[in-house]
Amino acid sequence: MKFRNFKMVSFVVYGRGSFNQLDEILAPHRKGDAPMIFLVDHFFENGAPTGDGKSLISRIPLRGKDKIIFADVTYEPKTTQVDKLAKQLKDEFGTVSGVIGIGGGSTLDLAKAVSLMMNNPGSSADYQGWDLVKVPGVYKAGIPTLSGTGAEVSRTTVLTGPTRKLGMNSDFTPFDQIVLDPELTANAPVNQRFYTGMDCYIHCxxxxxxxxxNEFSKSYGEKALELCREVFVNKDKWDAECDDKLMMASYAGGMSIAYSQVGVAHAVSYGLSYLLGTKHGIGNCIVMNHLEPYYPEGVKEFKKMVEKNNIDIPVGICKGLTDEQFDTMINVSLGMKPLWENALGKDWEKIMTREKLRALYEKL
Structure with missing residues (x-):
C-alpha cells in the first residue's frame, strides 16, 4: 500500500489582532522592488470595517510598488479570471514578490491559482486535475475573512474551466503562510457566515x-464537528467566541479532508456551480437538504441548525432546466470520482446512476 505524503501550509499564525503582524511576516519574502499583490475580496472595497472598527484596506501594509486588487467573487473563480490576473501582473511588473489573498474561500482559491500561474506556462485550465503543476508559484499567503471552506489549508484551488469545475490539486498549491485572525470575520453577513460554516459542517x-x-482525518473531523455544533446548535447568540471557534473548525475541517475526501453533497453541488454559478457554501446547503438516504443523522442535525439560525435555503433552482442542462450537471458531478468513491465505495457507479442523479437534481 502506498501512503499519501501531502504538503501542508508552511507557517500559521493564529490570534485576535494577528493581522497587525502582516508587515513583519511579509518583510523577509520581499524581493528587491518586486511588489506584493494584495488580492482582496470586493466586499471590502467600500471600506467595510474589521472587528476593531477600522477598514480592512487601511490596515494593509503597503510598501513601494505594492498593489491592492479587488477580486470580484460574485461568482466562483474561473480559469479565465485567473489567466487574466496573472497576465495583468506579468505585463505590469514582470514578476512579483508574492500574492496575498484576503477574503473568503473564492478569494483564497484565486490567490493560490494566480501565484501558480505567475511561474507556470499556458492556461490555468491546463492544470485542472491532480499533480499537473510542476513548478512552484510565487510566495503566497492566505488570510480568511470567512470561516468554513478550509481553503486556507487545502492543496487545491477550485476553478470553473471551459469544460469542468475542478481544482489545481498539487503539492505546490498550499499557502506558504496563513494568518488566522478571528477579528476579520466579525462583520460577515449572517447568511453568508452560515452557508460558509455549513460547508465545514457538511464536509466533516x-x-x-x-x-x-482514517484516524488522521477522524481526529481533525471530530474536533471540527464539535466546534460547529457549539456554534450553530448550542449558542443562542453570536459573539466573539463563535468567530474564534468557527475559524478553528474551518482549519481542522480542512485538515480532515486533506487526508480523506468529501462526498455526495460536494459532488452534486459542483454541477450546480458549473451550470448555474451557485456559490459553493449555499450550493452544499441546497443539496444537503435532500440527502437523507446518504447522511440521515447529518441531514437531521443540519435542518435543526437551519431552523435555529433562521436561515432560508433556496428551493426550486433546477426548475425548468432542459435535458441538455441536466446532462451537463450530471457529467460534471460524475466526473468527481474520488468524491463518489469516498461516499459510496468502489462500486459507486452501480449505485449512483445517471437516472438517480437526475432525480436528485430535479428535487433541488
Missing amino acids: IESLEGTYL
Missing part, C-alpha cells in the same frame, strides 16, 4: 462517514 459529515476515513 462526508469525511467522517466516508470509505476513505
Whole structure:
C-alpha cells in the first residue's frame, strides 16, 4: 500500500489582532522592488470595517510598488479570471514578490491559482486535475475573512474551466503562510457566515462517514464537528467566541479532508456551480437538504441548525432546466470520482446512476 505524503501550509499564525503582524511576516519574502499583490475580496472595497472598527484596506501594509486588487467573487473563480490576473501582473511588473489573498474561500482559491500561474506556462485550465503543476508559484499567503471552506489549508484551488469545475490539486498549491485572525470575520453577513460554516459542517459529515476515513482525518473531523455544533446548535447568540471557534473548525475541517475526501453533497453541488454559478457554501446547503438516504443523522442535525439560525435555503433552482442542462450537471458531478468513491465505495457507479442523479437534481 502506498501512503499519501501531502504538503501542508508552511507557517500559521493564529490570534485576535494577528493581522497587525502582516508587515513583519511579509518583510523577509520581499524581493528587491518586486511588489506584493494584495488580492482582496470586493466586499471590502467600500471600506467595510474589521472587528476593531477600522477598514480592512487601511490596515494593509503597503510598501513601494505594492498593489491592492479587488477580486470580484460574485461568482466562483474561473480559469479565465485567473489567466487574466496573472497576465495583468506579468505585463505590469514582470514578476512579483508574492500574492496575498484576503477574503473568503473564492478569494483564497484565486490567490493560490494566480501565484501558480505567475511561474507556470499556458492556461490555468491546463492544470485542472491532480499533480499537473510542476513548478512552484510565487510566495503566497492566505488570510480568511470567512470561516468554513478550509481553503486556507487545502492543496487545491477550485476553478470553473471551459469544460469542468475542478481544482489545481498539487503539492505546490498550499499557502506558504496563513494568518488566522478571528477579528476579520466579525462583520460577515449572517447568511453568508452560515452557508460558509455549513460547508465545514457538511464536509466533516462526508469525511467522517466516508470509505476513505482514517484516524488522521477522524481526529481533525471530530474536533471540527464539535466546534460547529457549539456554534450553530448550542449558542443562542453570536459573539466573539463563535468567530474564534468557527475559524478553528474551518482549519481542522480542512485538515480532515486533506487526508480523506468529501462526498455526495460536494459532488452534486459542483454541477450546480458549473451550470448555474451557485456559490459553493449555499450550493452544499441546497443539496444537503435532500440527502437523507446518504447522511440521515447529518441531514437531521443540519435542518435543526437551519431552523435555529433562521436561515432560508433556496428551493426550486433546477426548475425548468432542459435535458441538455441536466446532462451537463450530471457529467460534471460524475466526473468527481474520488468524491463518489469516498461516499459510496468502489462500486459507486452501480449505485449512483445517471437516472438517480437526475432525480436528485430535479428535487433541488
